[in-house]
Amino acid sequence: MKKKLLDYLACPLCRGSIRLRSVQEEDGIEIMSGELECAVCQRTFAIRRGIPRFADLGKIDEEKQATAESFGWSWRRFSHDDERYTEQFLAWIAPVRPDFFAGKLVVEGGCGKGRHTLRIARWGARDIVAVDLSEAVELAFESTRGMENAHVIQADIYHLPVKRVFDYGFSIGVLHHLPDPRAGFQSVVSKVKPGGHVSAWVYGAEHNRWIVNLINPIREYITSRINPRVLFHLSKLPTAIMYAATKLLYGPLNRSARGKKIARHLFYNDYLSFISTFNWREQHSIVFDHLVAPTTFYISREEFEEWWRDVDATEVVIGWHNKNSWRGFGKVTE
Numbered sequence: 201m202k203k204k205l206l207d208y209l210a211c212p213l214c215r216g217s218i219r220l221r222s223v224q225e226e227d228g229i230e231i232m233s234g235e236l237e238c239a240v241c242q243r244t245f246a247i248r249r250g251i252p253r254f255a256d257l258g259k260i261d262e263e264k265q266a267t268a269e270s271f272g273w274s275w276r277r278f279s280h281d282d283e284r285y286t287e288q289f290l291a292w293i294a295p296v297r298p299d300f301f302a303g304k305l306v307v308e309g310g311c312g313k314g315r316h317t318l319r320i321a322r323w324g325a326r327d328i329v330a331v332d333l334s335e336a337v338e339l340a341f342e343s344t345r346g347m348e349n350a351h352v353i354q355a356d357i358y359h360l361p362v363k364r365v366f367d368y369g370f371s372i373g374v375l376h377h378l379p380d381p382r383a384g385f386q387s388v389v390s391k392v393k394p395g396g397h398v399s400a401w402v403y404g405a406e407h408n409r410w411i412v413n414l415i416n417p418i419r420e421y422i423t424s425r426i427n428p429r430v431l432f433h434l435s436k437l438p439t440a441i442m443y444a445a446t447k448l449l450y451g452p453l454n455r456s457a458r459g460k461k462i463a464r465h466l467f468y469n470d471y472l473s474f475i476s477t478f479n480w481r482e483q484h485s486i487v488f489d490h491l492v493a494p495t496t497f498y499i500s501r502e503e504f505e506e507w508w509r510d511v512d513a514t515e516v517v518i519g520w521h522n523k524n525s526w527r528g529f530g531k532v533t534e
């Protein structure tokens with residue numbers, strides 16, 4: 201952690217300011233180990249391996265912990281990255297573009313291994329504070345280590361240990377895995393100052409009925425209970441089916457005007473043609489993610505709109521992404 205992070209931190213329990221109590225080890229601008237302390241309630245928080253730890257996993261409810269653990273494992277296993285991911289990320293946060301971030305103070309609710317964090321830091325954000333509950337924070341820290349404007353914290357999204365000072369807050373692909381997605385959204389919004397903006401991206405309910413009806417029970421009762429290492433190999437079978445379908449059928453058909461007319465009638469065409477250019481690893485990671493998460497909600501447009509109304513956001517823009525998920529962007533008031 202960099203000293204500058206102290207400007208943004210607040211005690212998750214009493215909102216008091218956080219100060220540095222002790223430093224054991226430093227590496228350049230990074231404080232690698234030491235202790236933080238709340239100036240008001242005196243509660244202490246460890247800094248270990250460069251990351252301030254505001255979440256004691258033993259005390260967080262089991263459901264959330266299981267999600268954090270399974271994703272932590274998947275993020276370590278699928279630690280690839282590529283440039284196409286940038287396009288995908290921009291599609292999730294549209295209409296936000298890279299130049300939006302210049303000079304902005306950003307908070308990320310659920311950063312996983314830091315793929316968005318790294319990009320936003322490179323796009324010139326004044327500072328980005330990225331928060332995740334899972335051990336994927338280790339990867340997020342490593343990928344942004346030594347960058348002056350990137351900060352990684354291990355904490356619970358419901359109790360973000362930061363002040364309400366941010367120009368932009370976002371949560372991508374995380375809220376629908378929380379036991380209470382709406383509370384997670386509200387928590388991110390609560391850290392954005394009036395006039396700032398928020399983006400969120402969640403799985404949609406509308407075109408995902410088949411996942412809700414078919415995959416959800418499989419995931420809930422079987423696959424999320426299997427050891428992730430075993431599931432990693434088992435999930436190659438459904439991946440192989442999807443991979444063959446997208447490479448041999450959806451991809452080729454959607455590349456010609458005549459083919460498109462036929463493809464329109466195919467099952468889940470919008471999404472499957474979109475991922476037809478993805479390689480094996482990327483497709484495998486998608487399938488695995490759908491099978492591993494103990495908690496997944498599919499959110500309807502109506503419900504998603506309600507989230508934004510509830511927080512009194514203005515200038516809200518909600519749109520489909522691949523017709524199977526919702527993205528939203530809005531302005532924070534009061």
Ligand SMILES: [Zn+2]
Pocket residue numbers: 211212213214215216238239240241242243
């Ligand atoms: Zn406190």
